Amino acid sequence: MNAPRGSETAGGAWRNAAEVRRVELVISTLLRAGVVSSLAIVVAGLVLSFVHHAEYLSSPSELGRLTQPGAAFPHTLPDVLLSAAQRRGQGLVMVGLLLLIATPILRVAVSIVVFVHERDGTFVAITSIVLALLLASFLLGTGTP
Amino acid sequence: MTPLEFALAVFVVSGVAGVFGSLLGLGGGIIVIPALTLIFGVDIRYAIGASIVSVIATSSGAAAAYVREHMTNLRVAMLLELGTTSGAITGAYLAGVVHGRWLYLTFAVILAYSALAMFRKRHRDEVAAPSAPADPLADRLALHGCYRDDALGQEVCYRVTRIKLGLVLMYVAGIVSGLLGIGSGALKVPAMDIAMRLPIKVSTATSNFMIGVTAAASAGVYFARGDIDPFVTAPVAAGVLLGATAGAHFLARVESRLIRAMFVAVLLWISLEMFLKGVR
DSSP, X not given: OOOOTHHHHSGXXXXXXXXXXXXXXXXHHHHHHHHHHHHHHHHHHHHXXXXXXXXXXXXXXXXXXXXXXXXXXXXXXXXXXXXXXXXOHHHHHHHHHXXXXXXXXXXXXXXXXHHHHTTOHHXXXXXXXXXHHXXXXXXXXXXXX | XXXXXXXXXXXXXXXXXXXXXXXXXXXXXXXXXXXXXXXXXXXXXXXXXXXXXXXXXXXXXXXXXXXXXXXXXHHHHHHHHHHHHHHHHHHHHHTTTOOSHHHHHHHHHHHHHHHHHHHHTGGXXXXXXXXXXXXXXXXHTTOOEEEEETTTTEEEEEOOOOHHHHHHHHHHHHHHHHHHOOOTHHHHHHIIIIISOOOHHHHHHHHHHHHHHHHHHHHHHHHHHTOOOHHHHHHHHHHHHHHHHHHHTTTTTSOHHHXXXXXXXXXXXXXXXXHHHHHO
């Protein structure tokens, strides 16, 4: 990985290049972990549903049941966890998708911690407000159906 | 079509959407939604649910690489998220109050104007370090950056400007995405390119980073409503994740003017779509 060479050339504004680099590495590693684990779980869940339902490999009539209104799948957290615990493919897929959805929010939370560690008060404040706004919109959204 | 054939075909189409989404800083919804509904006959509710997840997949898949390569300007992204998240909340509230055709028409005009303005800035791509008016706030927050441009074969250092205008535009972008339910990447990239003078590749990579957060905030609603169908969304998520990860490796090598040209074309396309929705 190439170091931010701008730090030597552009003067005072770049003095925190080392800080930026550390934040970048933490965020990038977190995103990669979220992507790899959710991808693995989603694919495993999808493969599992094909193993459990041999008819998915041959019967075109099954597709409508899976992609049209009224398709049966879990959409609350307890149902998802129960379904996954029963080793059902769709439950496992949902766990992977929820992990994928949680990753960007987790990224904001982790960046607060990193900025605290770097003693960058301005960005601790900025990322904290962003996280509060995110959680607010999440709660406002799920509260009003 | 059997479920297996469906999953494989959707996976391939989503992979293509992931590549373009990662290069242009868009969520890929403009490919995923019509493909799912028109080609595969998926219910529109499930198509929209899958497209929300595809935005997050594009963002996280590409950002893991872009952040490491300095393509994303992290500090600019995190600062501008103040505007997009507060705008999204405002938009969600306004959604019950304002609606109608003028909204689509206004948005169509804004996008068409953005496309024109971005096209006119195309000559800036040929300069490695275009000059930008000084912005003391950008200096104080240390927002300037450098990235490695393999197409130019050199490191490009740039100065960020007009932060306050950028924040206001991101707030508007957030409102629009809350109101119209479209990925706000189409507005984020022009705002960073035209107002804040970020290089086009940095604009798309930074937009890419931000769209995931906004989509994640609304994805909870779609999940609770039962709009995220695992059988439809699984191949979309897997395809987009792999496509975006692959696409992220091209951005440094693709010429800036090509990225700009593709982006302008997509903007005009979305503008036309919005116009048609408005006059219908």
